[in-house]
Amino acid sequence: MDRNTFLNQHWKSYPAMPADCKAAGRIYRLEREEGGLEISLIRDNQEQIITFDKAPPQSEFLIEGDIVAIISATEIVLLAPNKSSLPTRTYDKDILEKWNRYVEEVRHFFRRKGFLEVKTPSLVVCPGTEPALDVFATELKVGSRTEKLYLPTSPELHLKKALALGAEKIFEIAPCFRNGEVTERHQPEFSMLEWYRAYDNLATIKQDVIDLVQHLVKVLKFEPPRRILSYSVAELFKIHCGFDFTPETTKQELKELAQKLGVDVHSAESIDDYFFLIFMDKIESQLHGEDLIFVEKYPPYQAALARLTKDGWGDRFEAYWKGLELCNAFHELNDPQIQRQRSEVDLQKKQESQKEVISLDQEFFQCLDAGLPPSGGIALGVERLFMALHGIRKISDISVFPK
CATH class of the missing domain: 3.30.930.10 (Bira Bifunctional Protein; Domain 2)
Structure with a gap:
């Protein structure tokens, strides 16, 4: 009898947790030798090794990844078989x-x-107006009423x-x-x-x-x-860019500064873009x-x-x-x-x-x-x-x- 036949014809599908269980978990490692069996179980990120002098009945059909319960030195219950690989995620x-x-x-x-x-709320009429942010939208439906809502930024x-x-x-x-x-x-x-x-x-x-x-x-x-340090934006532009930044600094002045500093601003359109690109390249990278x-x-x-x-x-x-x-x-x-x-x-x-x-x-x-x-x-x-x-x-x- 192979594993598929066992699962389809002999296994009691997905049993409840046995009340008399001594240990349980997912099989991490199986070793069969001279009629005996050693199983390493993983549960709650902890490993437990169970040794059987004589392999329990039907244990020959178990594989790594199965979830089992150990009842006694002679009985293992298959709780959930491993039929597929787990997603590539980590429970740490x-x-x-x-x-x-x-x-x-x-x-x-x-x-x-x-x-x-x-x-x-997590459903709102306005998620926030920040120009640079993209949003998630959905629709509320109550009877004949519909309303566009958003997940908040x-x-x-x-x-x-x-x-x-x-x-x-x-x-x-x-x-x-x-x-x-x-x-x-x-x-x-x-x-x-x-x-x-x-x-x-x-x-x-x-x-x-x-x-x-x-x-x-x-x-x-x-x-x-x-240390705890404080700088104004103007001070940082002076320190890292050699530039006298003022509230009246124009888009053209920032564009010229970017060219002087060798900052790639080909994607820039607004004064905000020029500010961000220079700040990220020449200043934020130094704030470590x-x-x-x-x-x-x-x-x-x-x-x-x-x-x-x-x-x-x-x-x-x-x-x-x-x-x-x-x-x-x-x-x-x-x-x-x-x-x-x-x-x-x-x-x-x-x-x-x-x-x-x-x-x-x-x-x-x-x-x-x-x-x-x-x-x-x-x-x-x-x-x-x-x-x-x-x-x-x-x-x-x-x-x-x-x-």
């Missing part, structure tokens, strides 16, 4: 345990500081609605979705930590970042950042090592949802550690008229770059019109900070199911 229990501990400590940090955790708009409704110190670890992004540092689905402080500003948010990193390195037993580095005061066209400073810079910062961009923080814009203007500009940029045109969230603007208090807010990549702490280079190494 050690990484998952570290991830769970890390997320627990992040939550503990904010709860200890008096923040309230909020849950925002960030929970930002709904968290700000909560601020307008009366929340003051809130945070969320939210699933976020960005289409067209699969690299060593990007996945189309990832976790974003956002927190906001109503009636506050960017300085407090910056201290939160420092405190969070220091808390995690202490409780998880990692080396802290060597053991220092926690804050980059502050961005050009006004990079202000996004941030206020402008009195001298014309976007009042926001990004933080880098171990070569990874960790977060993006804003002294939040709460002027509804300026916010509408910027959002319309973003949508125009999307249309010009032939990205999907989306609708604005009118409830968000209703909240702005009703009054949003001065606030500081930040979006931090949860996987990015975990990667920095553990020295992991590929975001796909954290997930069992990366794209």
